[in-house]
Amino acid sequence: MNDNVKHRNINAPELQLEKKAMTLDKTISEIERVPVGEQVARQLLALVQNGSLEPGQKLPPERELSTMLKVSRPSLREALRALSLLGVLNIRQGGGVYVSALDPESLLAPLHFFVSLNDKNLDDLFEARLVIEAENARIAAEKISDEDIARLKKCVDFEAHELNDQDKFIQSDVEFHNIINQSVDNAFLNRFATSLHILGKASREITGHIPGVIEQSLKDHEAIVAAIDARDGEAAAKAMKTHLVNVREALKRGQLQS
């Protein structure tokens, strides 16, 4: 036995294999615990990953899909909703579910995070957003086009009228941040921003429903637009930071209550 131990070093191939087997066991037991909706979501994701469903492709009708995947329609709907939150699918108004045009790799990356969306990684997400989005706002103040400033103003107007509709507000909030992040014409920052955008959709499902968040966010957005419109990078970064700290604080209050 001692001999055996002596020959084993951390890089020994058999040990690596054992490690893999352990990870696999863990993954299988995790899958067994996941709800049906999420299992369906994983099946659909696998179809996107292996290319059976291509970016931009329209999904078969719900009835056909539920037969294909052998699940009830409510479970299927739950899965479609989860995947649309993640940005994997687009559910278009007036019918039709489409695979998002994003590449499968960046679509799949946030899945693990989404599955284990808890207090700790939600806080991590805000920390990352603080770092990246504040700087993006600073750069946006210099680079953003006048058309995109007009789009930002439109978002804020829309939000002012939709204070009582949380879902519409969340949609607009996602768009607002996306316009700023995408205006930063930098391949790496754009990629970070896309990940944050997808994850942000999931986190807003939680934060958007905490009392007071919407009203404060509207005020924050107004301050951000004013700074960007004045082409004041320093003020834009500061306003974005304040906004994200406000949402984060509200989130902590919400967690304490629940």
Ligand SMILES: [Zn+2]
């Ligand atoms: Zn916001």
